[in-house]
Amino acid sequence: MSCIQKIQWLDILRPFTAVKNLYLSEEVAPLVSPALEEVAVLPSLQNIFFEGLQPTGPVQEAIGQLASARLLSSRPIAVRRWERSQ
């Protein structure tokens, strides 16, 4: 994903300052996850729900990085699986 796309995702997410729970579908998860490493974005975030979460793969890598970034900034998040029917 290009740098510009990440910046645009940051722009999209910035207004949602109260969001605690973020649900990402399988298609958008790889695109949005890198933007979430910026802890200033979604400052109230507590849980991320991923659709089709697999034990390994590029999405898992991105999740690991954003979870670490959030943990280092004392804003830990929980990663969960999202079943769309929920």
Next chain:
Amino acid sequence: MLPDDVLLEIFKFYLDDDFSEDGWHTLVHVCQRWRNFVFGSPRRLDLKLRCMRTRPVRKMLDIWPALPIVISSNGFHGADNITAALECNDRVCKIDLGGDLASLLSRSAAAIEKPFPALLSMGLHSSWHYKQVPALSGSFLGGFAPRLRSIWLHFIPFPGIRKLLSSTSNLVRLNLWNIPDSGYISPETMVTSLSSLTQLQILHLGFYFPRPRPDLESRQSPPQTRAFLCNPTHFTFQGLSEYLEGLVAHIDAPVLHSVWITLCYEHSFDISELPQFVNRSETFRSLGPSKADLAFVEDSIELSLSPQTETADIMLALGILCDEPFWPFLSLSHVWVSSLPPLATSDRLDIHVERDWSQDELYTEDPMA
């Protein structure tokens, strides 16, 4: 033998369950008693004569009692049958027509320009792949259909609609969708028309691409006061932001609880009236913590807000329509923040892809970069 009141209830139950509006034909062919009984209770049984392109309407009109007429048909042939039904203008209670309307309306011009005092519901449905329907003038339906409760025009140009709407004070649903260029109605005219529709609950207004820009030279001066619409609960709009702003600036709709806006992509949006319009609704003013839903939907990107609790039907949505899927990202955030004030109260955000969006489209490079 069953008593009359029991038989009547059975017939009513049977006919209520019959969506073809034709079930009485079966009953009257059973025996003379049933025939007399059915035609003796036309109001109680809500009998109607359904006229279609494929039916010999003139013959039907001769045979059957003078029941209210439903005209319902799609297709290309049989315009004479529809014309015959339209000529009974004082009996027509429902019009629901699709297909080749250009030819049909041209052949029925004389009949369709008379008043329709009994008409309750009118739907005309065309499409871009049919011959364009000529613009309907103020004389359509004689400009007089006082019992109309529902108007649904799809791809039908009706620039003269103001005259008809001035007679439809009982209108509950107004759906003008995919309005072609030749059917442009200025926001000022629309506001004036809406102000007389005191029963209106549902308003859908959408322009077909290319959506017309307001013609500055022919625009009337905006109303000095806002039209107060006490009943609308649902408002859907598709078009240019300039039109939307001109419309909502002059409308108060305090009981709205479903607003669905789809704007055509523009390089810059100047939106100031929409948030004030939304904020004049008690429902949205007190929305509280909401769920936000960001969806990539075929040719648009939509952000919608709804209550966290399962409150039926409350929805505030704004989408950007665009042929190039990546472009709207350039201004979406600005538009949303300026248009949907409750964004900051959302504590749940869903981001997902709907229908035909593919991964490839999401990865499309920004052409402006």
